Every structure is written in structure tokens, then in C-alpha cells.
Amino acid sequence: MNYLRTELPAALLYALGAAALILSQHAMVFLAFHALGMPLALDDAFWLFPIRQLAMLPDMSPFVAIGAFAFCLGISGALALLSLRRAERLGRGGGLALGAMIPTLQIFAVLLLALLWPRREATETRRADDPAPPYRLAMGIFAGTTLIVVAVAVSAVTTGAYGWGLFVATPFLVGLITGFLVNRGRVRSVNETAGAVAAAGVLGTFALLMLALEGLMCIVLIVPLAGGLAMIGGVIGRAAAKRLIDPRQPFYSVVLLPVIFLLDAAMPPELPIATRAAITIDAPPEAVWASLTADRPVRDKPGLVGLAGLAYPVAAHIAGEGVGAHRHGKFSTGTADERVTVWQPGRALAFRVVRQPPAMEEMSPYRKLQTPHLVGYFDTGETRFDLQPLPGGRTRLSVRAGHVLRIDPALYWGPIARWAIGKNVGRVLRDIRHDAEGRQRAGLAAHSRHGKSYAQLAD
Incomplete structure (x- = not known):
């Protein structure tokens, strides 16, 4: 008691x-x-x-x-x-x-x-x-x-x-x-x-x-x-x-x-990351250019980049034509405001990011996190696409992109950033190839149908 x-x-x-x-x-x-x-x-x-x-x-x-x-x-x-x-x-x-x-x-x-x-007993034993x-x-x-x-x-x-x-x-x-x-x-x-x-x-x-x-x-x-x-x-x-x-x-x-x-x-770090990639597309430059500048979503799945919460492209829209036109790059984390710096139909397209969305989307019960690293610590500079005609009505589409990473240690974060950029760039190139080749097949099919119609009329 x-x-x-x-x-x-x-x-x-x-x-x-x-x-x-x-x-x-x-x-x-x-x-x-x-x-x-x-x-x-x-x-x-x-x-x-x-x-x-x-x-x-x-x-x-x-x-x-x-x-x-x-x-x-x-x-x-x-x-x-x-x-x-x-x-x-x-x-x-x-x-x-x-x-x-x-x-x-x-x-x-x-x-x-x-x-x-x-x-x-346990207390006494412990003491x-x-x-x-x-x-x-x-x-x-x-x-x-x-x-x-x-x-x-x-x-x-x-x-x-x-x-x-x-x-x-x-x-x-x-x-x-x-x-x-x-x-x-x-x-x-x-x-x-x-x-x-x-x-x-x-x-x-x-x-x-x-x-x-x-x-x-x-x-x-x-x-x-x-x-x-x-x-x-x-x-x-x-x-x-x-x-x-x-x-x-x-x-x-x-x-x-x-x-x-x-x-x-x-003394914040600034690690420049230059990315180069290319893909061969079974379609002429005109079809590739149409896919590159079309207002359409990116259909390929983001894969591990999306699973990790890192930003990945979702769609793109170009308002106007020529140098100075506005390009809106829609990402999983928001919309990037971009300006066209090179406009050569069928040959080259380049744009520079003026304002970009957060670099990743965090998993959290909150609407807003006190995490400054989401904005300003990973920036995209200029991205350029070049179209090179190849024999047989094919096109080699190459891309060059520049980014800056401002997080240390760069030896750890650099490879992660390069991996994510490479995955995103490869995904965009594959999506353009699928769309351009689809356009080319649709065009050939339509041409074939018209050819048959003309032949029937001649008969």
C-alpha cells in the first residue's frame, strides 16, 4: 500500500x-x-x-x-x-x-x-x-x-x-x-x-x-x-x-x-554539368521537327526518376515561332518559363530557362516545406537540339544541355544529378523518336491511300 x-x-x-x-x-x-x-x-x-x-x-x-x-x-x-x-x-x-x-x-x-x-525487481537489479x-x-x-x-x-x-x-x-x-x-x-x-x-x-x-x-x-x-x-x-x-x-x-x-x-x-559550390546525347530516328527532319515543336505530352514513363521524386518533363508548349518565342516546359514539379534562342526549322532548336520549377517533389504530410534546396540549388541553362539528315530518310537528333549544381559534396551529389539528367534526356529523345516515326508512318499510310484513290479514278 x-x-x-x-x-x-x-x-x-x-x-x-x-x-x-x-x-x-x-x-x-x-x-x-x-x-x-x-x-x-x-x-x-x-x-x-x-x-x-x-x-x-x-x-x-x-x-x-x-x-x-x-x-x-x-x-x-x-x-x-x-x-x-x-x-x-x-x-x-x-x-x-x-x-x-x-x-x-x-x-x-x-x-x-x-x-x-x-x-x-528489475530496477533493483539494474542499480x-x-x-x-x-x-x-x-x-x-x-x-x-x-x-x-x-x-x-x-x-x-x-x-x-x-x-x-x-x-x-x-x-x-x-x-x-x-x-x-x-x-x-x-x-x-x-x-x-x-x-x-x-x-x-x-x-x-x-x-x-x-x-x-x-x-x-x-x-x-x-x-x-x-x-x-x-x-x-x-x-x-x-x-x-x-x-x-x-x-x-x-x-x-x-x-x-x-x-x-x-x-x-x-562559398557555395557551382558544379557545371554538360550533357550530350543523340538518337537515330527513322523519319526525315521535317517529321522530327514537327514532333520537337508540337504541343503534346511526353508519353514515356519517368521510371526511377519519378519514383525518387525528382523533376521530370511532362509536356511542352511553344507560343509563337522564331527567336524570342515563349516555351513552357511542364515538369512534374511545375512549369518552366523558357525563351527560344535558336529557331531553324528542320535544323536546330535551342531555348534558355528563365524561371524553373523545384528540382524535386518531396513526400510529406505538409503542403509547404521549409526546404530551400528545392529551388535555386539546381539550375538549367540552355538546351539545344540539332537535326542532321541521314541517308534513307532518317535523322540523327542530338541534344546538348547545361546545368549547374550548387550542393556539396559534389563527389556524391554530382553522379546523382548526372544520372537524373541523363534519364530525363534519354526519355525525351525516345519520346520524340516514337512520335516522329508515328507521324512518318501515318503520312506514308495517308499517301498510300491517296495513291490508290487516284489510281482507281484513272481506271
């Missing part, structure tokens, strides 16, 4: 404190809508996912977004710390405590932690035999998760820097910090350390998605590089935990991150 009297107040205090923290997010969204003079629907989505209501606003100021994300991150940190204390008292529930970091999931994690009962209780493992994962969210918010949203700091230094430091903390007090195995680093990465990914700081496809694209660097950092952090006495030393390196972010923003 005495045990019951001490546990019920502790569970009640935790539930009330956690509920107050969770509801503070609803209050923040309500006040933000009131300040912006916008109507707020107090529906189920609001109570389960309040920050989503704010992120769904079409013209939300980036300062409002950053402030809201910072507030939610602070609340998530406070909830995680409160839940970790609860988990320590219970002798279990470390995973639920980490779940308290993630919007929406935190509601259910807190509810379960409040209802769980302490395992007295007697394990100098590094399970909550320390959770603390290491929590630190890695927080570093991911803070780094993306500072580098991408605040400085607009997508480079070495975000894609190389950050995942390495996430692994280093997580690996160091989970091995303090008791050195764990390499597999346990790798599992903790992976857990930090997964929770960080969920947090980025829920806070509208990133979309799923961008995260998927960076996983091979970031995952490998994080695991290397985790191994080094584990080794450091066995040798270092001062627990603050690994954290000194985190101070370098803002400096690297500023350097990335001050």
Missing part, C-alpha cells in the same frame, strides 16, 4: 507536466493564427498534430516557421527529459521516452509511460549490477536526434547552406556524440553502439518529417552517405568513451558546425 501511495502521485505529476508541455504547442499555434488574423479549425488534426496547421499555411513567413519549429523542438526536448526521468523510475520505457520527442507520437508515448508500473542504466542509452540517442534537427534547422532553413557541414560533418558528429554517450559508464558492443546510432538517425528523420524541415525522398537520397559517416563516428565515439576522462571533450567539436555552415553559405 505504501508503494501504491508513492507511485500514483509520481505518475500523476508526470502526466500533468507532460500534458502541459504538449498543450503548450496547441496554445502556440492558436496564438500564431490569432496574430496572423487567420481562422483556425479546431478539428481532430489540430489536436493530434498542431504544428501541421501552421505549416499548411500557403504564405507563412520563414521567421514564423523557424520560431514555431524552435518552440516545438524545445518542447520535444523537455518532454524527452521528463520522460527519461519517468523511464528511469520505472526501470523500463526508454524507447517510449524517445518517442516523446516526435510530434503526435508524443501523445501516445506519454500516455503509455503514465500508465506503466515500475518493475521493482546493483549496471553502472550505466538504460536511460543513458536513451540519452545518447536523444542527443543524436536533437543534433540532427538543430543542424538542419540552422544550416538549411537559417543559412540556406547545403554542403559539407550538413551532409558530412553533421552525420559524423551525430554518430560521435551518440556513440560516446551510450558507452559512458559501461562500454557496449559495436553492434549495440551501431543500433543506438541508427535509432538516433531514424528518430531524427521522423522529427524532420513531422516538423516540415525535410521531405522523405531527400532523406532517402542522403542515407548512403550520412549513414556510413554516422557509423564511423559511432565507432570513434565508442573508442573515445573508453579513454577520455573529461566527458565534455567530444562536444567541443559541435561548436565547429556553425562555422562550417557559414563557410558553406559564403
